[in-house]
Amino acid sequence: MTDFRTQARAAEAAMRDVFEATPLQRNAHLSQRFGAEIYLKREDLTPVRSYKLRGAFNAMRKVLANDPSRDLFVCASAGNHAQGVAYMCKHFGVTGVIFMPVTTPQQKIFKTKVFGEGAIEIRLVGDYFDDTLAAAQAFCDEAKGMFLSPFDDEDVIEGQASVAAEIMSQLGKAPDRVILPVGGGGLAAGVTSFFGQNTHFTLVEPAGGTSLAAALEAGAPVTLPQVDGFVDGAAVARIGQRTFARLAKTDLRDIVAASEDRICATMLEMLNVEGIVLEPAGALAVDALVDVADHIKGKTVVCVTSGGNFDFERLPEVKERAQRYSGVKKYFILRLPQRPGALKEFLNLLGPEDDIARFEYLKKSARNFGSVLIGIETKKPENFAAYFERLEAAGMTYTDITNDEMLAQFLI
Numbered sequence: 001m002t003d004f005r006t007q008a009r010a011a012e013a014a015m016r017d018v019f020e021a022t023p024l025q026r027n028a029h030l031s032q033r034f035g036a037e038i039y040l041k042r043e044d045l046t047p048v049r050s051y052k053l054r055g056a057f058n059a060m061r062k063v064l065a066n067d068p069s070r071d072l073f074v075c076a077s078a079g080n081h082a083q084g085v086a087y088m089c090k091h092f093g094v095t096g097v098i099f100m101p102v103t104t105p106q107q108k109i110f111k112t113k114v115f116g117e118g119a120i121e122i123r124l125v126g127d128y129f130d131d132t133l134a135a136a137q138a139f140c141d142e143a144k145g146m147f148l149s150p151f152d153d154e155d156v157i158e159g160q161a162s163v164a165a166e167i168m169s170q171l172g173k174a175p176d177r178v179i180l181p182v183g184g185g186g187l188a189a190g191v192t193s194f195f196g197q198n199t200h201f202t203l204v205e206p207a208g209g210t211s212l213a214a215a216l217e218a219g220a221p222v223t224l225p226q227v228d229g230f231v232d233g234a235a236v237a238r239i240g241q242r243t244f245a246r247l248a249k250t251d252l253r254d255i256v257a258a259s260e261d262r263i264c265a266t267m268l269e270m271l272n273v274e275g276i277v278l279e280p281a282g283a284l285a286v287d288a289l290v291d292v293a294d295h296i297k298g299k300t301v302v303c304v305t306s307g308g309n310f311d312f313e314r315l316p317e318v319k320e321r322a323q324r325y326s327g328v329k330k331y332f333i334l335r336l337p338q339r340p341g342a343l344k345e346f347l348n349l350l351g352p353e354d355d356i357a358r359f360e361y362l363k364k365s366a367r368n369f370g371s372v373l374i375g376i377e378t379k380k381p382e383n384f385a386a387y388f389e390r391l392e393a394a395g396m397t398y399t400d401i402t403n404d405e406m407l408a409q410f411l412i
Helices: 002-015 028-034 052-066 080-092 106-116 129-143 154-160 162-171 186-198 211-218 241-247 260-274 281-291 312-326 342-347 383-393 405-411
Strands: 024-026 037-042 072-076 095-100 120-124 177-181 200-206 255-258 300-305 329-337 355-362 369-377 397-400
Touching: 002 052, 002 154, 002 162, 002 186, 024 162, 028 037, 028 281, 037 162, 052 072, 052 080, 052 154, 052 162, 072 080, 072 129, 080 095, 080 106, 080 120, 095 106, 095 129, 106 120, 154 162, 154 186, 154 241, 162 186, 162 300, 177 186, 177 281, 186 200, 186 241, 200 211, 200 281, 211 241, 211 255, 255 260, 255 281, 260 281, 260 312, 281 300, 312 329, 329 342, 329 355, 383 397
Parallel strands: 037 300, 072 095, 095 120, 177 200, 177 300, 200 255
Antiparallel strands: 024 037, 329 369, 329 397, 355 369
């Protein structure tokens, strides 16, 4: 453990030639809300807006120290790892070939090119990441390059542990608790290994990708049959072998599965209240504060905001999901009589704080009733109970489909 800490500190010191330490900021809003001293470790403020360049830097640094003639590095990524590798290829003056799925948004491709600035080549291969990864590894073997894993590599884990080394220096002590996101496990493995038993940890996974919890229950890494890709920076189907070896003693009670809709509410809160832009994975640690609220009062807590690469084209979806989670927006299908005045009667049932956000009516000439898809926004969740009572008193039949994922995919 001591050797690991020493190596992590050495990695952190070497990084100062490339980028400054990210801030550790006390957050007054969260501290007051939860009755604790809550700090944000702002990994969303690195040059590539995520912690991923730390692991890429440390792995490349060690490879080049052992063999300065190495000049080809390869990775597969659709996001933050690609940008970290690109940035470090430029820094070290080596060539990088980055494989990305064909479906990667142009914004991510553009940002990766900008960070690499002529030092990298991007190859778009495969509709799914597994195909992209296989193509990258095959090319790497053929070209005799060095493959850079996004998380399942000891040098990468050591590089991510530099986050903990900075926290210790900035805070002047080990915090009582650190809350960390978990995807492949590189960040969590590094930070927990650095602090050890001096600190309590809460590890947060998206509910649609609980690969660490599944591995702990099975006693070894397992592949999840299905993953919700919304939290793209942490939606990993299988935790790494090496990262799991460092996390295998984690108590399942210290793992939080955060719902994707709740994460959206946290993202909007941080944006609207603090002006902090977080990607879904970057909001995981802050989101989990509500789950540990009873255990952190009076404690010093560090939340690692792991990334801020958020495409604002996703903002309408984030807002939609946040409103549904908080209960101020609902969708339902209404059976409306096909007669003059029926629509007016329905509209008169709306409360003073209710607003129609969506209305789709399909009139069937051979039927007495038509189906209406309706979205309603209101100011307070409790308004819906009164509204539905008025619908029922008026004899109107409706079905609430807000939380029906299957129908939501097709209709909402």
